[in-house]
Amino acid sequence: MSEMNQLETPEVESKPKKRHMGIKTQRVISNTIIHILLVIMSVVWLVPFVCIVLQSFRVESTWQVGYIVPQKWGFDNYIALTKTDFFTWYLNTFIIAVFTALFQTIVVLCMSYTLSRFRFRGRKGLMRFMLIIGMFPGMLSMIILYRILADLHLTQGNAVPGLILVYVASSGMGYYVSKGFFDTIPKSLDEAARVDGATRMQVLFKIILPLAKPIVIYTILTAFMAPWADFVFARYISMNTSQGMNVAVGLYSWLNKDQIAGKYTTFCAGGVLVAIPVTVLFMFLQKYYVSGVTGGAVKG
Amino acid sequence: MTKYTELEYLKLSKWRKFLYKIACFFVGIPGWFVNLFKKIGSAFKDFGISVKDDFVDIFTTFKNGDYKTRLSFVIMGFGSIARGQILRGVLFLLFELVFIVYMIFWGGYWISMLPSLGTQGAIKEYDPIYDTYVTTYYDDSFKILLYGILTIFFIVAFLYTWRLNVKQNAIAEEILKSGKPLKGTKDDLKSLVDEQFHKTLLALPLTGILVFTVMPMIFMILVAFTNYSGEFDGKNNLFSWVGLENFNQMLGWSAGGVNYAATFGEVLAWTLIWAFFATFTNYFLGMLVAMMINKKGIRLKKVWRTILIVTIAVPQFISLLYVSKMFAQDGLVNGMLLDWGWIDKALPFWTDSTWARVMVIVINIWIGIPYLMLIATGILMNIPQDLYESAKIDGANAFQQYTKITLPYMLFVTGPYLLTSFISNMNNFNVIYLLTGGAPTNAAALSPGGSLGYTDLLITWLFKIAINDSKFYMASVIGILVFIVVSVISLIVYSLLPSTRNEEDFQ
Amino acid sequence: MKKTNLIAGALALTMAMGMFAGCKPTDDPNSSSAESGKPLAGNYATKIWVAEAAVEFTKGQIATYNSSNEDGIVIEATVEAVGEGEAATQMTTDVEAGADIFCFAQDQFARLVQAGALSQLGQAAGQIVSEANAAGVVAAAKSGDTLYAYPLTADNGYFMYYDKSVITDESHLKSMELLLADCEAAGKNFSFEVEGSAWYVASFFFATDCKSEWTTDEDGKFISVNDTYNSPEGLKAVKGLHTLVKSKAYNNSSAADAFAAAVPSAVLVSGTWAYNDILEILGENLGVAELPSFTVGEETFHLGSFSGCKLLGVKPQQDAKRSAALHKFAQYLTGEAAQIERFNTLSWGPSNLNAQKIDAVQANPALAALLAQSAYSIPQGQIHGTWWDIGKTIATGVKASDGTDAGLQAVLDTYKAAIEGLFTMSDEEKNAFTVIGSINGDTWTIDLPMTKVSEGVWKTTEAYALVENDEFKVRQGKSWDVAYGDNGQNYKVTTAGTYYIQLTIEGEVGTIELIPA
Known part of the structure; x- marks a missing residue:
């Protein structure tokens, strides 16, 4: 940062004291302004969510209305959920999320660790190839993936294992963030262990993995969160079979024209129940998420 | 354009340096392409040479080999088994058997049907006994294409394995000649967790990518050259190859007939504008918010951060759908x-149209700032504090500190991230689909199926064409064009970026 | 080297799995009949898709059918809730995995036929359906002359709901302009989803006697269109549309909850399906009426509408016995008794002529409004799926236009171009001549092909039996831009016989001759 040199201004040093006082009042003012800004932002950020929560406790009507605070409060909408397939969807999503988190983490770690630590023929080419295919819009693939899964009988009612398979199988492409992390662990650690006679596998399990806790948690967290929000691909695969839907698909179906008037507040209640575990988990593991995205951004 | 010497260049102001760099880049483009073609040419040449070498190598292996080696040319793995490398040999042999059985019973059929994509569609017949119609299905173009591609994959894999098998024999013979012992099954297994550990680790992930990412991609590219659609669904009415017909229509090459070149240009322009604003508004505002929260003397840092993060944690189909309804014509806000x-x-x-376009960008800020805030927080903490200290001593005000230290540092580290985020914004399906579904409708645009909206990105347009109108062939033409646009942009930006991405730097 | 082996092995396995599953289906040969007299007796595993609201009702119907039918058919059904629009999308995606029997809205019909998702009705079934239902409804289930579905309801139209507390003067119900003024004055909305679908836009065009009639062949493929939107009458229609969309009360919605929105509606154009929800929202303030009229210059036009229906389809089956049994069941589900019961439980307006006559149906306010509107409604025939999207751009175009004649005309021109774009033809097709008219049992819908004999001479590929006073024209590229008849009039057959039709063009003049076969 050579520009620093240009900032020399001799007069500052001649009257340091007065200037200091100015800075202090200035800081108080600017901090107050920032606090006010942050409060405003927080309100803007939270209003929609507060609205959704309030709607979910509204009893007097089930459709969209023009006011926010319910006239009559109650758990009716949550009770109404029990009469739908909502909890089947919820369980489906939970199963998908757990298995995806487990297998996807293994796949991603395998990929990223290998690409970070090993130097083998074709490595650069492989990475470039994956970069290039990553640029192809994946949206269309779902038409083919549907047919492959249909041939394996993993659609409709069996969509849950089908979705896990697809999520996990294509997850190797997302190795970038954790490779960036592995790159930061000094190679000398591996070499020392290798000299001591450890095999490559032992190096991975005994030395690297314990150090990689943040990135492992980051990977699990992102893999666990994604299935809760997938409504395009999951809708295509479940083909309207309630048994195979995830929460996103199920809830989304309540917003179509025939159902919205009767199911709107129930949708809000379902939304709240979906958001709670994901949000809570996210809040707890925020630290790791930050380290993950920061690492990913820095390494690109 | 004047060329500067290195010394002159260093004397230039920052702004001039930047302009100079860009100018250099554009002047360099023709050369770059010449280079590219040269590279491609030499790659072909290298490939040709290596193929030739391969054939020579295979031939000499056969000529000089013993009977074990020669027999392995037909019975894969024979040499390995005969020399005591049981595991390798058995795997080779099994693979060959599976391949032969597969090709005889299934593969041959799929490959032979690939050029025509099927000859007989479904047939409907009247059954007078039951007074009803029955349908009999014959060929299925979709399956022919799908399993045809898989069979080609399989054949390539087989050829590669066969080549390996030959090489194995040559190596084994050489080792035996030099009097050393061959590696046995036990050694093979052991090396899988040691020297060859990367192969063990990559096997599954790469298979997954091959079958569930690469194969669909190839399929989709091929669909652009067929008439696969709701009308020609492949089973009821077979679809067939149509050559470049679809590209003619989309790009307006064919004179006279309907073409969508203008519409494509319009959507592409908006997609780029959207991606630009979505990326940079989030980037700068996110950074600003991070700096605000991290500023000395700001209380409850964690609380602010947590509140903002809610938009990341709550699934978008809930939050965006709700916001979209809030701003409806008869919604809460109005x-x-x-x-x-x-x-x-x-x-x-x-x-x-203008309101809607601004609105999607604004609401995208609501969704996007928290990510950038997190990233910026992490990076800001890495900036050495003494830089700021000395800047303060020098009397730099907050704004100067920002433009001279924070911003350059951030841009320097996050350059590649900006590129990836620009590209993912170009393909940002969720925000547009959930907020507007593309609305309001663009009455003047001519679209190959249904309507096109002012906020539609290429990706949502493609989705509409494929899912709502079942014109899969047109959707995959757009898919290919998106791919080309994205890779051109990446190429340009990558060559502009300072080369900060040397992998080995961090280790 | 091990890696390759492993990958190859895994690949082989994955592929083998896929391939085994992907091998060609074998025909099912067993279709032996059971005990004599009841050839259809047996258990049938059946997947049924109906709208969410009708799931319980349908389950009840299945139970009744199983216990009462005389054929010994037992339907073992899984009933799934699938929206009527969604059903068509899913069926076209994967017919194999789709439902055996499914309910869908009429506008999806052609798309389903084209995708091979509907099986043709047997002769007996076809006869019963044609006799029991109104002609317009039967036409909706036909592609070409072939019946492909069972009419289920005949209430798929729209009319007007209003809030009596805002629209106090009943005389205003006759005029769109007065209603808009009332809404504006009260700060309420006038909801009419003209930007959402051509279905609603059509209201204005039907008012001025414009039409958009489409013809399908028996495979569901669209072969021609007769569209008069782009005409002086059409211009009047868009002027009316302009009055609506430029009003500050205009809101683009047809959903019941528009009456409860933050800016509530006082008028909503929607259909019978919204009745119960709106009744719950508005209570005794609910008013139901036929659509109003709009005024352009001196003329007044009563807003028109579509009258459509819901249909029940049976997926093509590979086994004749099963096919026959499922058709029997579908026939039951759409029969008179089932329709009456469906009306009693779900208030769905019947399509069956006898069921329409019962008192309860006649007394239902929503159906009564639909009936009042029916004088101005047009039966919704087969319409190209993309038209719904193209048509709605008229409303957005009008909204964005400056409202001058030229601006509005430009909107119609764009619409025309889009419609023509639907029939993309090769140059060969564009130059080819065809014969069209009230000949060969047709009524100006089917183009009979001609082949070029020599430069400027075209002759029909086949000979046709022509009857005296048959009328026809010869046209180029299936459009009327270049067409020949008898001095601008239709060519009239004077002597019956079997003829080839031949056209000879010399400069601007085309001469038609009948050449005896």
């Missing part, structure tokens, strides 16, 4: 503004 008397006519948030 209702309140009317009640308060601030407006006397509902604001056209989603119904006017």
